[in-house]
Amino acid sequence: MSVSAQPTPYPLLPLLGRGLAAGGIAGLASGLFSLLLAEPLMDRAIRLEEKRSAAEAATAHAGASHSGHSHAAEAEELFSRGTQHLGLVVTAVVAGLAIGVFFTLAYALSRGLRPGGSPNRSAPRDDGRDWQRSMGLAGAGFLALSLLPALRYPANPPGVGDGGTVTERQGLWLAALVIGVLGTVLAHQVHQRLGQAGHGLPVRQSGAAAAVVATLAALFLLPDNPDAVPVPATLLWDFRMLSLGGQVVLWGVLGAVFAAPSLRRQRSAPRERSASSTP
Amino acid sequence: MSPHTVGTTVAPESAAAHPATVRTRDWLIVAAAAIVALIALYAVFVDNGDLVSATGSYLHEFSHDGRHLFGAPCH
Incomplete structure (x- = not known):
């Protein structure tokens, strides 16, 4: 050393x-x-x-019907x-x-x-x-x-949260995290590149916002959470x-x-x- | 950590060429920390009894409230 x-x-x-x-x-x-x-x-x-x-x-009568509800x-x-x-x-x-x-x-x-x-x-x-x-x-x-x-x-x-769907939901959640990170990096890159190309803040920020909206659209292509939400x-x-x-x-x-x-x-x-x- | 990494670290030959460099050893330590961090995140947010116990998902139940609050899927 x-x-x-x-x-x-x-x-x-x-x-x-x-x-x-x-x-x-x-x-x-x-x-x-x-x-x-x-x-x-x-x-x-x-x-x-x-x-x-x-x-x-x-x-x-207690049993069979609620396998995942023993939470x-x-x-x-x-x-x-x-x-x-x-x-x-x-x-x-x-x-x-x-x-x-x-x-x-x-x-x-x-x-x-x-x-x-x-x-x-x-x-x-x-x-x-x-x-x-x-x-x-x-x-x-x-x-x-x-x-x-x-x-x-x-x-x-x-x-x-149904115990039976937890693996599926974890997959979806992790996918959402990955898409969130990729989308944010994309927005930052767009912001930087537009700046390097000589554009001002209005254009750069609009570009970044468009990237975020596209990311949201991608997120909503993922399947819905399958579980019911029986909460007030x-x-x-x-x-x-x-x-x-x-x-x-x-x-x-x-x-x-x-x-x-x-x-x-x-x-x-x-x-x-x-x-x-x-x- | 250091006895292992010192053995594998190449002398920073590029150090002289740049005003500021990062030692390879430092990168390795940070990379190791990142791996430990990933395992920790897996343990608190994803594991369902595979890591610690076969009889009950202790990690899942202990971190139960945190999972719900951070939006991690829970049973």
Whole structure:
């Protein structure tokens, strides 16, 4: 492990540390947000489901008809609701940490660093645009992985979801995530290329918007979620809004915390916009 | 991590040619982290009892509420 020749290597590992820290904090914030606001709804949804399946069991003589509807009973056997509340926060933190890793990777790539060791242009430590880049990336992540997939397959509260179709639905959901990412990358590429071709912002943004609309159209070519949604409309709406809200918190905090150290650097150092002037 | 990667890392011969480069070792570590992250995401959002237990889907039930909230399919 010989320590650097004179051109200092780009500090990718500190960046990874930043990504993990930001992801963990964002996951925790999102998990606590959901714990406070969404869990009461989920508990209510589960009580409603229990009532529903009890009624079902009373009419149709318990058994054969509801193979996939043992949801609440099964959940209670393995873990208490209290444990599942804790599980929500742990899940959010794990997801945040994992997303932090990919955020770091995307951030490094967006700064022009390429696998193979050489940047495609000189990659400055700090060009004063870290905040914009980080928040822009967080917004893109929200669009690609949260908003676009949610428009096609909105989140459902407990009590919705047939165990028999879960594999099929997972396939559809993963496909929606992939399409969301591809569509967002496409929108960004269109925006960049139109700029390189000398077009102004109105044309570039219209092009990007068209790419997003095309992505939505592609998403709606996927088959519908096969499951029925026997949940009161207000509960469903509130749950879906809080689901999106939790994801806004996740991405927003991730972008902000990731960029925060560069803000401090910027304030303490004299403002230098020129690229890679510091050795 | 490092004993393994140090062995396989080629000296950064391009380092001198560019003002800023990334060590191959660093890329490998980030790639390894990405693989671990993918496995973690699979565990919390997709697994239905294949990873940890044959008798019950513990991961599924533990991450149950998180799955619903992040829009991941649940039973």
